[in-house]
Amino acid sequence: MKAVRGLGNIEILTSYLLIAWSEERVLWNSGLEEMCAVLREDFGEVGMSRHRFDLLQRLNQTFWRFDHWLDPPERFDPDRMPCRREEITGHYGKLQDILLEMIGEAYFRTSYL
Secondary structure: OHHHHHOOOHHHHHHHHHHHOOOOOOOOHHHHHHHHHHHHHHOOOHHHHHHHHHHHHHHHHHHHHHHHHOOOHHHOOOOOOOOOHHHHHHHHHHHHHHHHHHHHHHHHHHHOO
16 A cells, blocks of 8 residues: 555555455455555545545445445354454444545635635
């Protein structure tokens, strides 16, 4: 992710995250923290609304797939997903929360200019 971010192109960074979140993947803690930092640092400006909405839409789709794939719990395959259901949904939920918070802050900033 650092190499993609180092290119300095928000379109490429957005595309990278969209691809990374398009699969049923587990986000490990180390990668999760880096993604949280990238969202806050690179997508926090007012002009990033299109990117934030695209990312939020992808997270919602991925979260929905996980929720349906993991439900009922007996379908959860620990060999394919070697972590707890709560951990998977918690990681994607954390990214969703950050994007929703940023969307709200951007709306607040633009509505009072």
